[in-house]
Amino acid sequence: MRITNLMMANNAMQNIAENQEKIAKLRNQVSTQKQFQTASDNPVQASASLSLRSNLRTLESYSDTANITSNWMNTTDYALNQLEEIGIQASNLILRGLNDSLSNNERYTALATEMNGLIEKAVELGNSSVNGQFIFSGYQLNQKPFTLGVDPLTTLLDYQGNSFNPTTISYDGDTGSMQRNLGPDQMVTMNMPGRPSVEAFIQDLITASTALTQGNIHGVSVPPAPSTLQEALTKVKSSADAINANRTSNGARMRQVESASNFLETVKIETKSLLSQKEDTNLAEGIAMLTNQQTTFQAVLEVSQRAISALSLFDYMR
Secondary structure, three states, X not given: OOOOHHHHHHHXXXXXXXXXXXXXXXXXXXXXXXXXXXXHHOHHHHHHHHHHHHHHHHHHHHHHHHHHHHHHHHHHHHHHHHHHHHHHHHHHHHHHHOOOOOOHHHHHXXXXXXXXXXXXXXXXHHOOEEOOEEOOOOOOOOOOOEEEEEOOOOOEEOOOOOEEOOEEEEEOOOOOOOEEEEEOOEEEEOOOOOOOHHHHHHHHHHHHHHHHHHOOOOOOOOOOOOOOHHHHHHHHHHHHHHHHHHHHHHHHHHHHHHHHHHHHHHHHHHHHHHHHHHHEOXXXXXXXXXXXXXXXXXXXXXXXXXXXXXXXXXXXHO
C-alpha cells in the first residue's frame, strides 16, 4: 500500500484530535469528579449506578418513615409519662381526701380545685399533636380527640346541697391503627388511639373530682352519687396501670423503630460507598492520567509538526 503525503497529514491530524478528545474527557472527569456524564460514556457503570440510586431512594423513603414514626412515638411516650405523673398526683389527692379530719369544704375548695386542674392538664396531654396531627385520634388525625364539657341531662348535689351538672369528657377520634413500613418485610404500629385507655383515665379523674365536690367519701351521702371517693381511688389506680401498660408497649415499638433506623443508616452508608465507586473519579489517579495524556499530546504535536513541515514543494522539484 502506497502511503501518500496527504494520508500522513490526515493521520497526524486525526492523532492530534484523538489526543485532544482524551484530554478533554480526563479534564472533565477531574473537574466534575465523576467517571461519566451520560450513560453512553460508560453503559455498564451507568446501569449499576442507576440500580444503586434506585435502592438508595427506597432506603431514604424507609428512613424518612422511621424518623417520622420515631418522632410520633417519642411524643406519645412523653404524653403517657406525664399522664402517669398525673395519676400519681391524683391518687395522692384522693388519699388526702379520704382523711376524715378534712371537712367537705376543704375537700371542695382545695382538693377538688386541684383535681380539676389535673383533669385539664390530662385533656391537654390527650390532645398532643405532631406537626398539627393529633396522636391519640386514631385515623382522625386532624380532629382534636378530647373535649371537656358539662352534662346538661344530669344534675347532682354538692356537699352543701346545691345542684350542679357534672363534667363530661367526649372523644371524637376513632380506634384506627396506623401501620408504617420500615422495610420490605417490616411493619410497625405507629399510633395508640385514645380510647379506651386515655379516655377512661380522664373519666376516672372526673369521677374523683365529682366525689370531692359532693363530699361523697366512703358511702352514699348525697344522692344521687355516681361513685364514692374510695371507689374513685381504685378506678384511678387501675386506669393509671393501663396507661403504664400502653407506655410499655409503645416503648417496645420505639426500640423496634430505633433498631430499624440504625440498620437503614448502615445500609445507606454502604450503598453510597458502592455508588461512589461506580461514579466518582479517583482524583490522584485522574490527575496522573491527565498529566500523562498531556505529555503524550505534546509528543504527538512535535512528531506531527516535523512530519508535516518536512513536506515541501522543493522536495518534488528535486
